[in-house]
Amino acid sequence: MTAERIVYMDHSATTATDPAVVDAMIPWFSKGYGNPSSLYRIARESKTAVEKARSQVATALGAQPDEIYFTSGGTEADNWAIKGIAFANRKKGNHIITSAIEHHAVLHTCEYLEKQGFSVTYLPVDETGQVRISDLKDAITDQTILVTIMFANNEIGTIEPIAEIGKICRERGVYFHTDAVQAIGNVAIDVVAMQIDLLSLSAHKFYGPKGIGALYIRKSVRIDNLLHGGGQEKRKRAGTENIPGIVGLGLAIERAIARMDEQNKRVSALRDRMLDGILKNIPNTRLNGHPKERLPGNLNVSFDFIEGESMLLLLDHFGICASTGSACTSGSLEPSHVLLATGLPAETAHGSLRLTLGAENTDEDVDYVLEQLQKVVIRLREMSPLYAD
Amino acid sequence: MTAERIVYMDHSATTATDPAVVDAMIPWFSKGYGNPSSLYRIARESKTAVEKARSQVATALGAQPDEIYFTSGGTEADNWAIKGIAFANRKKGNHIITSAIEHHAVLHTCEYLEKQGFSVTYLPVDETGQVRISDLKDAITDQTILVTIMFANNEIGTIEPIAEIGKICRERGVYFHTDAVQAIGNVAIDVVAMQIDLLSLSAHKFYGPKGIGALYIRKSVRIDNLLHGGGQEKRKRAGTENIPGIVGLGLAIERAIARMDEQNKRVSALRDRMLDGILKNIPNTRLNGHPKERLPGNLNVSFDFIEGESMLLLLDHFGICASTGSACTSGSLEPSHVLLATGLPAETAHGSLRLTLGAENTDEDVDYVLEQLQKVVIRLREMSPLYAD
Amino acid sequence: MYSEKVMDHFMNPRNQGEITEADGVGEVGNPTCGDIMRIFLTVKDNIITEVKFQTFGCGAAVASSSMATEMIKGKTLEEAWEVSNKAVAEALEGLPAIKMHCSVLAEEGIHKAINDYRIKHGLEPWVEKNPHSHDHHGHEDETCST
Amino acid sequence: MYSEKVMDHFMNPRNQGEITEADGVGEVGNPTCGDIMRIFLTVKDNIITEVKFQTFGCGAAVASSSMATEMIKGKTLEEAWEVSNKAVAEALEGLPAIKMHCSVLAEEGIHKAINDYRIKHGLEPWVEKNPHSHDHHGHEDETCST
Numbered sequence A, B: 001m002t003a004e005r006i007v008y009m010d011h012s013a014t015t016a017t018d019p020a021v022v023d024a025m026i027p028w029f030s031k032g033y034g035n036p037s038s039l040y041r042i043a044r045e046s047k048t049a050v051e052k053a054r055s056q057v058a059t060a061l062g063a064q065p066d067e068i069y070f071t072s073g074g075t076e077a078d079n080w081a082i083k084g085i086a087f088a089n090r091k092k093g094n095h096i097i098t099s100a101i102e103h104h105a106v107l108h109t110c111e112y113l114e115k116q117g118f119s120v121t122y123l124p125v126d127e128t129g130q131v132r133i134s135d136l137k138d139a140i141t142d143q144t145i146l147v148t149i150m151f152a153n154n155e156i157g158t159i160e161p162i163a164e165i166g167k168i169c170r171e172r173g174v175y176f177h178t179d180a181v182q183a184i185g186n187v188a189i190d191v192v193a194m195q196i197d198l199l200s201l202s203a204h205k206f207y208g209p210k211g212i213g214a215l216y217i218r219k220s221v222r223i224d225n226l227l228h229g230g231g232q233e234k235r236k237r238a239g240t241e242n243i244p245g246i247v248g249l250g251l252a253i254e255r256a257i258a259r260m261d262e263q264n265k266r267v268s269a270l271r272d273r274m275l276d277g278i279l280k281n282i283p284n285t286r287l288n289g290h291p292k293e294r295l296p297g298n299l300n301v302s303f304d305f306i307e308g309e310s311m312l313l314l315l316d317h318f319g320i321c322a323s324t325g326s327a328c329t330s331g332s333l334e335p336s337h338v339l340l341a342t343g344l345p346a347e348t349a350h351g352s353l354r355l356t357l358g359a360e361n362t363d364e365d366v367d368y369v370l371e372q373l374q375k376v377v378i379r380l381r382e383m384s385p386l387y388a389d
Numbered sequence C, D: 001m002y003s004e005k006v007m008d009h010f011m012n013p014r015n016q017g018e019i020t021e022a023d024g025v026g027e028v029g030n031p032t033c034g035d036i037m038r039i040f041l042t043v044k045d046n047i048i049t050e051v052k053f054q055t056f057g058c059g060a061a062v063a064s065s066s067m068a069t070e071m072i073k074g075k076t077l078e079e080a081w082e083v084s085n086k087a088v089a090e091a092l093e094g095l096p097a098i099k100m101h102c103s104v105l106a107e108e109g110i111h112k113a114i115n116d117y118r119i120k121h122g123l124e125p126w127v128e129k130n131p132h133s134h135d136h137h138g139h140e141d142e143t144c145s146t
């Protein structure tokens, strides 16, 4: 009964690992398995592979290789950056600034720090999802030790004014961390030009493997360790290195940067055509996020009168993979904190759909999704007591 | 110039990933890549794969699946167990007991907690490397919230009296964590019978992939999160799941347990033959660790008058992969804290060699190592001012 | 996540629609929580001869409406009153723990529709024997924040 | 980790051995730190005509002994005194930062052997111009704990 056709439009959740990346990883499982901390040849080869990947990541960010530290993903990178800065600089101050639309890896870390006695300001965003520079300026006090604002939002795709934020933080002598998990491969990043002190990334968001990420830490930044133990990663991040993962991350980021411009052009054209089709064919529909300053593959729309989980279930039935900001999907209490922060009413947020396009999507995919989506919305609206009114 | 032949005898550092495990992982990179938190079919398939692996790990430990949490490795599991228990139970007490011979993932975490105001007792060990039960009993106070003692030591292979420790901890109402990173697949473990509350493991030590591990947390244990963020792992460990890694861990532990008895017999026979050969052919040599209660593949011997790093370099030249407790290898300050804790003088510790045998080692390997090792020791002793005396 | 039965009732909902001249109507839920359910009854000689529902909500909410309406069709009002959310969930071959409250909506919707009928007919409304907490999304000890 | 030159001198050490009737002998290092180096000199007309070493230590220590002894062979005592650990490390095409102190041992061993010769010949021992800190394993601000 389930459709044969699968159209994956949830690239912000995760991406398929590029087969070329998998091929590059494979030799490091059963052949080049040496522990880089050891001395013998197969261990030295592992070490060389790790250092090559470190350079690949550094190049992608405009950083130096010795400013790149591998982690188990974006979540660990965010936790490390925020807790590490907070605990290492507590004597300087106890105030942290973030935004209301951060990923939970940042928000819940900040909430944890509040319990540890830190004070956190959650900057609001405008209706497009951008923080206001004036709000940031007003929020910085002499107690502020860290500003952490995401590069691009995972739900609505809005890109934040990172270079401006970096400039202000540097001027005010406050560390600036950005969660760039969604931005890598989609937006050009230069940590020097943008005056970024710490940056988190996660390989599986750009066709690399899951379970590996990195934190860029600008030289001379004062930060505590998060994982204590062996002397790996210049004694800053303990744990035997995930060599295949690190190799995969290195190649994936290199490839993501190499094809970025061409892919962005292609994907955003598909995305724009899909948006036009939705707005034209389906009434009572609105676009969430910024009209222009958004990730090339991101489309987030709300359909009045219907609920997101049932939309996803029907779309899944037709082989379409998407996500929603409805609380009903996750069993959480509230619909997406991001949509609510942009001022969307809860009932509208429940009817939101996120389609994030990526490398494999085609024109045919767009046509297929437009066709099925329209049917799904009509079907659910027919069932809805809100629409019936 | 380098030898063609490679004899890997450093299985305690890491192991080659079993090709069958790699095969099981591969479909989860580019095909079954769905994010288990999503709702659609490929995501549900990922979820199913994760839950299967969770059962495999639970079965291996005699635990329930919902007591198993995946982590990025042994280091994260140790950090989580110790910091998580410490911070969650601070109101109950601030005292932690560990041993002097733990892995740095435990020791440095305890040292970090000391800086946070906790008080830590480092139990001494006897000359075989075992903690004394009477010392443990004496150390527990009404402030004690956690005992963390490793199942088996990574350097000297000594197995600790875990069931006895578990019994005492349960009687005294103190949580008991054990770092079983070296024990899995080598020693039969039953967390219920042994009254273990938390247990760390790491896949790459038993022919699974690097960068994935697990923490067993007995139901009802009070523990804080270490990584904050998304709701993965029943809201206890955030971060997109490393599906291929988790699948690999599940299969690797299942296979490790299935072949354990037979492999232990085979490997310990090789190890014993090697020990006999060394003690017979090379004078001024001693065995470190426990004569009987030790990991089947572990051999740790000290050669007087010579230094470990130069031994490793020469062995590497002959294709033999091993490790040492000499400080000179790592550039650290002191030779192995484990060897020193067993009462070995520093100069002897510098001449220690760890050979850890595993699945691929053969009788020919043992003969080859015996032959080369004797040559290496003679050569270095000839160069040594200590031997010349 | 959902049983086959849930998916069947979600994909092919029974009794979906409205009854324009219903004898009893019950509406429960809250759009800010992402769920509204409306139950319509036609009652003849104390027997539910026709029932329809409209639902704005998740898959479990839709399936619960569909199953619950199936379960009360042809029953007396007394029998229909006794159909619990647990019975609905069981008939659906189980619901995920965090989705149990969606079946509660169905039970409450039916109760409200029956009492609407009773009030219209000058009868005392029945009282809930086991009022459900409005722990909406059922997560641990937190409650729906709206 | 080590350069090819280091590995060459480690695998094929030059001047390894002892001189039984040496004119000057210098021993430096500490077994608890994992290193001892002993330098033997034969001096004729103020010129080092023969030199040997014995070393207990890491690869860098062995290679440094080998290279340093090569560098002073045939030199006057004054010239030999000027051979710095940096020069030894450079001749080895570099040493890892944490291994620089191993080359210091070689410099110090030679100095000690030269002064041993001078003292035996009733001469004032020369004094170290730049005494090296005994930050043995050179790690950050920690020092060898023994």
Ligand SMILES: Cc1ncc(COP(=O)(O)O)c(C=O)c1O
Pocket: A012, A072, A073, A074, A075, A076, A078, A103, A105, A150, A152, A153, A154, A179, A181, A182, A202, A204, A211, A213, B238, B239, B240, B241
């Ligand atoms: C913006 C953002 N930050 C952090 C994360 C966490 O990354 P990971 O799940 O790889 O730990 C994600 C994705 O889940 C994300 O989209």
Ligand SMILES: Cc1ncc(COP(=O)(O)O)c(C=O)c1O
Pocket: A238, A239, A240, A241, B012, B072, B073, B074, B075, B076, B078, B103, B105, B150, B152, B153, B154, B179, B181, B182, B202, B204, B211, B213
């Ligand atoms: C006893 C012990 N504990 C913990 C660890 C840390 O495990 P990992 O390096 O996989 O994080 C190791 C190995 O490195 C170990 O041998």
Ligand code: FES
Pocket: A327, A328, A329, A331, C033, C034, C035, C056, C057, C058, C059, C060, C061, C099, C102
């Ligand atoms: S209606 Fe919200 S979870 Fe079912």
Ligand code: FES
Pocket: B327, B328, B329, B331, D033, D034, D035, D056, D057, D058, D059, D060, D061, D099, D102
């Ligand atoms: S002799 Fe110890 S590091 Fe070189």
